Amino acid sequence: MPSKWAGKSSACGKIALFPDTSDFVIRKLISRVFRGNKKKPAAGAAAIIPVASHGITRDRLSSASRRTCEALHKAGFQAYVVGGAVRDLLLGAEPKDYDVATNATPEGVRRCIRRSRIIGRRFQIVHAMFGQEVIEVTTFRGELDANTKKDEHGRVLHDNVFGTQQEDAARRDFTANALYYDPASENVIDYHHGVGDLKAKTLRIIGEPRARYREDPVRMLRAVRLAAKLGLSIDPEARRPIREMASLLENVPAARLFDEMLKLLTSGHAVKCITQLRDEGLHHGLLPLLDVILEQPMGERFVMLALANTDDRVQRGKGASPSFLFATLLWHEVLAHWEKLQQAGEAKIPALFQAMDTVLDVQGEKLAITRRIAGDIKEIWSLQPRFEQRAGKRPYALLEQPRFRAGYDFLLLRAQAGEIASEIADWWTRFQSVDGEDRAQMLLPVPADEKKRRRRRKKPSNSVSGTSA
């Protein structure tokens, strides 16, 4: 999804590509490095860091990112792996995804790479596809100027000017994210002292922090997420204005916030991120319920356990399911509604379904939860009362449910959080691990009133009794 950065705007206004100039600058700089000139580069110029110094050889890149750059180089364009992938490689971590920056226009990129398509109507980018891997290829962005369209708070709405590599570097958020790796020379090109900052474990914003947050408030969230994920500390200059500027996040479209929150929650460091978001005063209004949940003692315990669990899965290389995550985040809200409806005289199961709908209707819209995710969340929730039924044939039917595993994991969390007796969760753990006679032996006796109800239901027609949840 082309959800990068601030706004993206319709077809490019001015195109300012200066391949020759940039090549010249780079050649000049390379020759300076080879002359052994160790002087700090002049403002605006890049430091060229050779492989002997950073140690990242081109075979460390994903094959798709390498092939994307090769195809563009062959056609005479500049092309670099940029951003998070270079940063992660320098830190010795496996990049989550690869981005390539080039001086070719989106059309130019599309012509060079057979399986590629242009995405986005405003700031267009290209998805280059090689097997399963998709590389996001972006044309160098130009400087923001007086014509840049912003909202009344200063958030950039239209971002449609192409530019030079140097301009592109200045448009990136943090110095560690403005590094360009050239697979041909294996050099890292560093305009903003990003390599040094990485070495010092500092996340430093490029430019004046307040102005950069105003342009795009999501950068505050990115700062917290990246610092937590990479074990960096946010530079005090960048950290200081966050608390007072937090309210700017309210103007960010819900879908973008949802994407960013999802990244944060599935980063493998969600507990750290959420704790830090709270410390920075950023959690209010982000996930509308997060503040409410975190203020209820049971809710907080449950959510934190769920996040710790997700972190553990992600760190072990297992994916995290967005539906499971949001099911946990919203569960205590469902519980509160469910309880209220039952107290008002509604029967248990219809009350649960009504509570689920209410919560999803309200939160689904605010969070831009897709219909498919909402469906999955409901399934996880609606399985919960069925775990209480441990007699007759019902446990066997539950085991066959396609969402059994997610429902069971959710049950374990509830038990861990002290919301239900751990005996129920233990029973289900054992029920899955044994079979045949041992499994049958575990079943609880069908309560007398349940037997009576079943007989009554069977009499008129010979239909099989349905499950109640």
Ligand code: ATP
């Ligand atoms: P991750 O490890 O989550 O992928 P990332 O830094 O690579 O982290 P991406 O969303 O993949 O994040 O973005 C790729 C690059 O695009 C970033 O490294 C940064 O250079 C630039 N970028 C992304 N978002 C912004 C933003 N809001 N403002 C400025 N630059 C951004």
Ligand code: MG
């Ligand atoms: Mg990335």
